[in-house]
Amino acid sequence: MARKRGRGLSAVNYPTGMNLGGDPSQALVHATTTGTFVVTLSSVDLGQGLKTVMTQICAETIGVPPDMVLIDTADTDTGPHCMGTFASRGTHRIGNAIVMAANEARAVLMEVAADELEVNATDLEADGKGAIHVKGAPTKSISVIETALAAHFKHGKTISGRGMFMAERSFPEPETGKMRPATCYAHACTIAEVEVDTETGEVEVLSLKSAYEVGRALNPKMVEQQIIGGAWMGISHALYETTEPYYPDRAHGPVDFNEYLMPGPGDLPEFGGVILERPASDGPYGAKGVGEMTANSPIPAIANAIFDAVGVRVDSLPITPEKVLRGILANEGALEPAE
Amino acid sequence: MARVPVVFTVNGTEAAEFVEPGAMLSDVLRDKLDLTGTRVGCSQGTCGACTVMIDGELILSCLTPAQRVNGKSVVTIEGVATNGELDPIQQAFATGFATQCGFCTSGMIVAAKALLDANPDPSRDEVVDAISGNICRCTGYEPIINAILSAAAERRVAKSA
């Protein structure tokens, strides 16, 4: 009867998106008469911050402030195609589509501005604040709003662009099965510290410290938010959540939030997260997918820490007190990792 | 069944409605009064998303028959800001990235307001206790706890100024 401490490590290579069907996503960008750039998508923001990051990507590519961009995640009946928001693919896939669409729209914007200023479009740049000026001559300028008005009412042009992301297909070699399932990998390393009660089998996570290599953190505060939320989800998957506690037997499955266990605000460990940036060559501004791996790397780290603490190797989730106690019993109470 | 009248104050304004006997306050707020900031996550008192205040006390509006609030004063998330100015708690949730999908946010903020109204200088444990009836699926709670603590400090400064 004791509380035993253990420490466990995990390392993860995490593919961004998937290979199926080229994993395509499309984006359309157009300017309204007054120079708001509307990005039309079928992609969904379910709280992960897609709209914010897509706004940043469009604004950066065109060279306008973020408040001149409007993300319209219309609906899947009317919007351009998107495979969906899953597999940590949003920032990378949809972001790439937006860069392409925004560049096409930007070229039209510059053509119209060039006509208005009677200069060459290649001599122009956008200042990121809502104006376009001749490189090296900031006073020779026109606002984005005036340019959009001119496009609509003088030049008869639509300032718009089409973009899509599609990965190069990879098929397995028949002999070896070898293939390239992904083009872009993020990386993670997590160290978990746990305390296991050998009498009750209960596991407490004391600390969870991770390093995440995310390509480029387009919005560092939101990456941090994913890391902390993901750490909690990882603990929850590792130790609490299941709909079938005696799978494949459906008995004793939870039916509501009273029975569906999750850690509460009082069960948090000490969190630590470090963001490493090694820009991806095929990512929008170097970004890779961050979301899901933050919930995945804690799980094997916690399982390893439990093994380190009491010598019990549990290979099914969640690692319940019952499984830990049965493991201790099976080891005849040795409480040490077997060599 | 004959409908019954209920008259109460919500966010400082009088509301008078005919409701089905046994209709829950959460449904009356959302469907009759169009106060859809209050969320319903479970309808059985286990998630905290529907938390509102009645005469300053926290209650779960999904378990409270609307008739029970006759003559009482209800505050929902829509009543937390004053004259269009966000409460320091709301501001701290925004600047502290304490919300993701937002489904828990209304209940969390109302619970935090009840705590800070009663206890302007709570410890971390007291904050944890105050939100332990509210489930969040997204944030990992840590940013929420930190936002409430920083809002508490902000409110104390505002009060002493």
Ligand code: FES
């Ligand atoms: S909706 Fe009332 S507690 Fe969940």
Ligand code: FES
């Ligand atoms: S922010 Fe999604 S449930 Fe709390």
